[in-house]
Amino acid sequence: MAKIIAITNQKGGVGKTTTSVNLSACVASEGHRVLVVDADPQGNTTSGLGVRVKNTTPTVYEVMAGEVELSKALIKTQVETLFVLPADIRLAGAEIELASVEGREHVLAEALEPARSEFDYIFIDCPPSLGLITLNALCAADGVLIPIQCEYYALEGVSALMGTIQKVQKINRRLTIEGVVLTMLDARTNLGIQVAQEVRKVFKGKVYNTVVPRNVRLGEAPSHGLPIHLYDPRSLGAQSYQSLAKEFLAR
Secondary structure, eight states: OOEEEEEOOSSSSSSHHHHHHHHHHHHHHTTOOEEEEEOOTTOHHHHHTTOOOOTTSOOHHHHHTTSSOHHHHOEEOSSTTEEEEOOOGGGGGHHHHHTTSTTGGGHHHHHHGGGTTTOSEEEEEOOSSOSHHHHHHHHHOSEEEEEEESSTTTTTTHHHHHHHHHHHHHHOTTOEEEEEEEEEEOTTSHHHHHHHHHHHHHHGGGEEEEEEEOOHHHHHGGGGTOOHHHHOTTSHHHHHHHHHHHHHHHO
């Protein structure tokens, strides 16, 4: 039975998609069957895993709309046991269309139900907002993984996210905070180290020991459609996400 993890932070540019792509790929490379659901209309997780979506490609939008079976929309990636449910700009219309649907917050959970027996882990890359798509991801998930960048204003907006999680927990009693991952650390600055200390104070034992540094190779990998451990396995970014995957699995 798959564990479903929503990777979310309403703040953009915190390494959410980078974490979705690379953590899922590294967990898969440890021998687990993994599905990544791209729930962001920008489709960056999809392209970051080397998948090009055409007008005829079934996406998460068609699956949520009930037009396509989930199994028909899954695409195999270059990592042996990693599959992706792709997304593109079509998903942006789902926010409006879902508004009038009864039980609208459970549409994604119901769509993913057949995959629970097929995979060990399902990661959902959420959009950088607290709209209906993110609500669907939280209602489908067993845990929430929150990437927080080691920069000024890092904790800005996190209280709103925590408020949303607490509200969703009344609907989805399984939902817990899986962990917090610190990203984009520049170890040369005192600020990054101070922010990391502050986040650890706020979230206590929920923060992973592995911290993802700022790394040029991490920025380059998506343009090649490869997770970092395939693009440059010796890079600091690859080592960090492999370490994070091991820590995630150990927990």
